[in-house]
Amino acid sequence: MIICGFEKFSMVDYDGKIACTVFTGGCNFRCPFCHNGSLVIGDVSSQEISLDxxxxxxxxxxxxxxxVCVTGGEATLQKGLDEFYAKVRDMGYATKLDTNGLRPDVLKDLLDKNLLDYVAMDIKNSKAKYALTTGVKNVDIDKINESVEMLKNSNVDYEFRTTLIKEFHTEQDMREIADWVSGAKRYFMQHYNDTEGCISHGFTEFSKAETEAFIPLFEGKVGMVGIRGYKN
Ligand code: SF4
Structure with missing residues (x-):
């Protein structure tokens, strides 16, 4: 397992819990708005932190x-992720996985082994705009959908979430996402921040009011809809 970052104390990564967060190196997407650019396109071997x-x-x-939260990059690319979670669980910690959903086989294995307490899965955009939004050609949308359906039908606690950017997300996209995640426990729309670590820059955020205007699209379809990352 390649660990490139370790945040020792976080009040925001796991709702209702004090967490620490492990950042893994490497990703199978290249989302231009990704704020962990060094973990995705940087030399991850030079950033390694030991498991010890x-x-x-x-x-x-x-x-x-x-x-303990494991995020990325994309954590499901890591060998030994199941052993890591098992050890963390043995130590008495709750576990959370952040994932883009492109490796449903790994997600299934972790769920089958009952190693996860919470999963946060990105819904990058409507199905038709996945390649555009993730920066890679030929995204296997069936794999993303497999992860979506797996979580909907699982007993694990989970959420789906989308970072909203005006260059990528239209109202029609949000309608299609609402239909896609229909039946889910929770869905969050997240504020986009252009930070120094982003892969590309200059995209346009939605205001809090503009994001709130999408909430009715999800009401009645998901158990809970919320927004994140906006200052009041
Ligand atoms: S935002 Fe995209 S590129 Fe960045 S870690 Fe997540 S899936 Fe990978």
Whole structure:
């Protein structure tokens, strides 16, 4: 497992829990708005953090931190992810996976082994605009859909989420996403921030009011719809 970053204390990565977050290196997408550009297109071998360092910290923080989140890059590309989660679970921590859903086989394995307490899966856009939004040609949308249906039909706690950008997301796209995630437990629309670490720059955010205007599209279709990342 290639770990390139370790945030030791986070109040925002796992709702309702104090978490630490492990950032893995490498991704099978190239979303131009990605704010972890160095993990996706950078030299990840030069950024590596040892597993021992992570486990040493977790050993010392038992009772003070509740959960461990694994994010990316794309965590499901990592060998040994199941062993990592199993060890974290044995230490008494709750576990969370952030994923883009392109590897349903890995997600299924983790769910079958009952290693996850929470999954947050990105819905990058409507199905037809996946290649445009993820920066790769020929996205296998059937695999994304397999992950969506797997989570909807699972017993795990989960959410779907989309980072909204005016250059990519139209009202029609949001309608199609609402139909796609219909029946899901939770769906969040997230604020886009153009930060130094982004792969590309200059995209346009939706205002909080513009994002809130999409909420009715999801009401009655998902158990809970919310927005994230906006300052009041
Ligand atoms: S936003 Fe997520 S899926 Fe897209 S390139 Fe970045 S890490 Fe990969």
């Amino acid at each position: 360092e992570v486990f040493d910290y977790l050993n010392k923080r038992k009772g003070l931190v509740d959960a």
